[in-house]
Amino acid sequence: MKKLLIAIILLLITSQTAFAEAEENQKPSMLFSQSGVMIDTDTGTILYSKNAKRRMSPASITKIATAIYAVEKGDLNSMVTISKEAADTEGSSVYLLEGEQMTLKQLVSGMMINSGNDAAVAIAEHIDGSVDSFSKNLNEFLSEKAGVKNTHFNNPHGLYSKDHYTTAEDMALITSYAMKNDSFRELFSLKEFDWMGEGWETTLFNHHKMVKGEIVYPEVTGGKNGYVDESKHTLVTTASNDDFSVAVVLLKAQSKKAAYQDTSALLDYGLNQFSHHIIPKGETFSIGEKEFFTDREIEYTSPIDKEAEISVAPDGGLVYLMDGKEQLIGELPAVPDKKEQKEADQVESGLVKSQLVLYPVYLYLGLLLIAGTAVLRKKISAE
Structure with missing residues (x-):
């Protein structure tokens, strides 16, 4: 009987300890x-x-x-x-x-x-x-x-x-x-x-x-x-x-x-129920027809037992949903429109080509200027 009583007491203590450990560190x-x-x-x-x-x-x-x-x-x-x-x-x-x-x-x-x-x-x-x-x-x-x-x-x-x-x-x-x-x-x-x-x-x-x-x-x-x-x-x-x-x-x-x-x-x-995560640079996110991308690494925090819910707002704000509340974790630039990017590339390419074409002209004019200066100095020296 005494042994049984001791066993029951130990069981109760163990149960209470386990319950306390289960409650510890919870929200x-x-x-x-x-x-x-x-x-x-x-x-x-x-x-x-x-x-x-x-x-x-x-x-x-x-x-x-x-x-x-x-x-x-x-x-x-x-x-x-x-x-x-x-x-x-x-x-x-x-x-x-x-x-x-x-x-x-x-x-x-x-x-x-x-x-x-x-x-x-x-x-x-x-x-x-x-x-x-x-x-x-x-x-x-x-x-x-x-x-x-x-x-x-x-x-x-x-x-x-x-x-x-x-x-x-x-x-x-x-x-x-x-x-x-x-x-x-x-x-x-x-x-x-x-x-x-x-x-x-x-x-x-x-x-x-x-x-x-x-x-x-x-x-x-x-x-x-x-x-x-x-x-x-x-x-x-x-x-x-x-x-x-x-x-x-x-x-x-x-x-x-x-x-x-x-x-x-x-x-x-x-201190015990969260972990850090990193969204790598170059990740893309879409909302409707708009696309955004990460131009840097973005670090955020989430509970260790829940999958992160990441989405992007129409203005490019990257948000994380936790406990039903959205938190801003970064601002994302928009992926350039393909047509606009193509036109920009063409303009840039045209500028480079025009500079390459004009380079010999600039060189020739520079040489003429140097030669003219030398002749002028020689004439002044002779006088």
Whole structure:
């Protein structure tokens, strides 16, 4: 009887373990956060989305945008003088004092690791002269470089304003763009930082629980968290393994625990259930009577257990269908019309022939010019 009981217990444990393994790495059926996105930062493919285009308040994850703009537009070794406006900025702080000086790199580090709002304002003023000018230039930068369409920032730190908004999808695009920059990746991965300022000397520790190791997830490579009452908890996390690099963006989670649970579930799914594919250069696609071709290799990402559905739109956009949603993975040029191509070839051939015919004429005229010049010089010399 005792042996039977032990056997039943072992069976139940084994079954529960098998069930857990079967559930592990599967697509999350729900998120606690109101909005979320996971993106493959190598290919730009959206791997998961929930309310991804909904405008929401980002809180301090705004500083990801401020950081990549500062890295690319500023000199990290330049010295910054702290203004009264920067020193008096409300909210989270690195306790800057009016008139003190430090490098731009130290300010960006303090802004990212300790979410210093005062550091964010000092950065904005140093690069563009004022918060207003910085915000205007930052929005243009994000549109041009990251391709955002539903983002408008009117400050560098993320304190709430009704005109300060983004979407989970746009934040994923911003993070994906930023992670291609070596200096940004270094800043984003900081676990701790020795802060030396006139008003504060301490060791700063990253507030992101996965980055500093409070929640163990070895694949995590960086992150930024945020909170204000209006946006609740926001969280951005990057991670990678031998095959993939992903970014997870979560907006408006009601608790830190919920945000990190959502992040873990999405990372488990994203790092284990997808593979990269390449469409070789020279492939052709047809839609009706129109033909398009790949003028380069195009890489995209798809689930490992599903056959890719690739098609081309009438305007030449190459799209991949995943979870019932089309994603643009490349723009294709049209195959030239055969008649137009033939006429172009004929024109080009005619130009080449005419040049060949005229070449002896040009040569003869050149020789005459040289001979005439020589005779003229000889005559002038004799005189």
